[in-house]
Amino acid sequence: MKNSDSGARAGALEVREEQDPLLHRLMPSPDPAARFFWMSGADGRLRIEQCDACEYLVHPPSGHCPRCGGDRCTPRPVSGRGTIHSYTVNYQQWFVGQPPYIIVIIDLDEQAGLRLTSNLLDCAPDDVFVGMRVSVRFLARHGVWYPVFVPSQAMESDSA
Structure with missing residues (x-):
């Protein structure tokens, strides 16, 4: 899989359905x-x-x-x-046959305390650790794009 614009579109790589635990x-x-x-x-x-x-980032929406108590927020x-x-x-x-899967809480880079709960793919359960750098990918299923994460080195090797 290739990612042509890794800066602006860090998550442009799509996860294949069979990779979803x-x-x-x-x-x-x-x-x-x-x-x-x-979406x-x-x-x-x-x-x-x-x-x-x-300009405070808010998740979940x-x-x-x-x-600040503001009542107008815009997706960014x-x-x-x-x-x-x-x-x-x-x-x-x-x-039946479901492999073990990893549930992660990610600290996003943009703001201290901005966290997202997701799954980690392309990583063995014994290899995951607190502090691991990760990048987003998306799993498209039934009209929804689920954000999932992979170790950053996996993302770099896919874009090479």
């Missing part, structure tokens, strides 16, 4: 305020809501700013790069 992934509940988030991967860019008044593209803040490996099989 959650083959029976449920669709997110319809929420007009979060629709932009689930962002269509152009390969992760978007997070930003307060129009103070809420339409208001917890920092972010780099899609970050660091693993915490993780767990799930060994519980929810369907």
Whole structure:
């Protein structure tokens, strides 16, 4: 897989369905305020809501700013790069043959405390660690683009 514009479109690489450890992934509940988030991967860019008044980044989307109290927020593209803040490996099989999968909390680079919960792919459970650098990719399924993460070195080798 190639990524032609790794700076502006860090997450333009699409994850193939067979790479998803959650083959029976449920669709997110319809929420007009979060629709932009689930559709962002269509152009390969992760978007997070930003307060129009103070520029504070807000996730999950809420339409208001917890920092200044502003009530106007606009989706903004972010780099899609970050660091693993915490993780767990799930060994519980929810369907027959499901491999263990990694659930991560990512500290996004743009702002201290800006976190996103997702899955880590292209990494063995024994190789994940707190502080690991990661980059976003997207898994397209039933009209939604799920952001997932891969170790940054995996992203670099794909774009070489």
